[in-house]
Amino acid sequence: MFEKKNLIKDYKDPISLFSAWFEEAKQKEINDPDAMSLSTISQKLLPSSRIVLLKSFDNGNFVFYTNTNSKKGISIQANPQVALNFHWKSLFRQIRIEGVASKVSDEEADAYFNSRPKESRIGAWASNQSEELKNREEFSKSVDKYNQKFTDDLVPRPTYWTGFRVKPNLIEFWQEMPFRLHDRVEYKKLKNDWLKRRLYP
Numbered sequence: 001m002f003e004k005k006n007l008i009k010d011y012k013d014p015i016s017l018f019s020a021w022f023e024e025a026k027q028k029e030i031n032d033p034d035a036m037s038l039s040t041i042s043q044k045l046l047p048s049s050r051i052v053l054l055k056s057f058d059n060g061n062f063v064f065y066t067n068t069n070s071k072k073g074i075s076i077q078a079n080p081q082v083a084l085n086f087h088w089k090s091l092f093r094q095i096r097i098e099g100v101a102s103k104v105s106d107e108e109a110d111a112y113f114n115s116r117p118k119e120s121r122i123g124a125w126a127s128n129q130s131e132e133l134k135n136r137e138e139f140s141k142s143v144d145k146y147n148q149k150f151t152d153d154l155v156p157r158p159t160y161w162t163g164f165r166v167k168p169n170l171i172e173f174w175q176e177m178p179f180r181l182h183d184r185v186e187y188k189k190l191k192n193d194w195l196k197r198r199l200y201p
Contacts, residue, residue, distance in 0.1 A: 036084045037087070040082055052066065104162060122143060172186040186199055
């Protein structure tokens with residue numbers, strides 16, 4: 001019943017498997033292969049989810065950037081346990097990740113911030129992310145204010161804007177199969193090793 005070529009390939013660790021899938025997604029996924037759902041829990045234990053972009057994948061960790069005064073930033077600082085999910089519709093695949101988020105270094109945040117277009121750097125200053133906005137004109141005025149303040153290309157990184165690095169402790173790979181008999185492989189971190197098992201769909 002199962003076509004072996006469609007089953008998830010056997011890898012000893014999930015990082016190598018993620019890298020292989022991510023490279024394929026960058027070639028075949030039509031829009032934003034680096035888009036991932038980020039789920040957090042607030043101080044009141046309320047879940048929240050939104051799409052963010054994976055900006056780097058190093059040493060098996062997943063890095064994204066945000067305003068730490070935003071809803072997600074506040075939640076992460078209160079409870080660093082987070083979940084990520086990649087869904088590559090064109091490839092009929094998804095990857096579910098659970099882990100712990102921590103801030104990147106100031107040097108790393110500066111380097112990424114300075115690589116962004118000036119308009120995006122201005123936006124980081126102009127937006128009170130997740131706060132109430134009365135109208136778009138108010139936001140436009142704030143953008144104009146910071147464009148006038150930073151007239152050259154040197155726009156410093158706001159202290160409240162940085163990155164978070166998610167260190168995974170669980171990674172699950174999901175491959176669509178006919179008749180919803182999907183293939184699922186889970187890797188769970190156990191000290192310095194990954195415990196691998198297949199799951200029923």
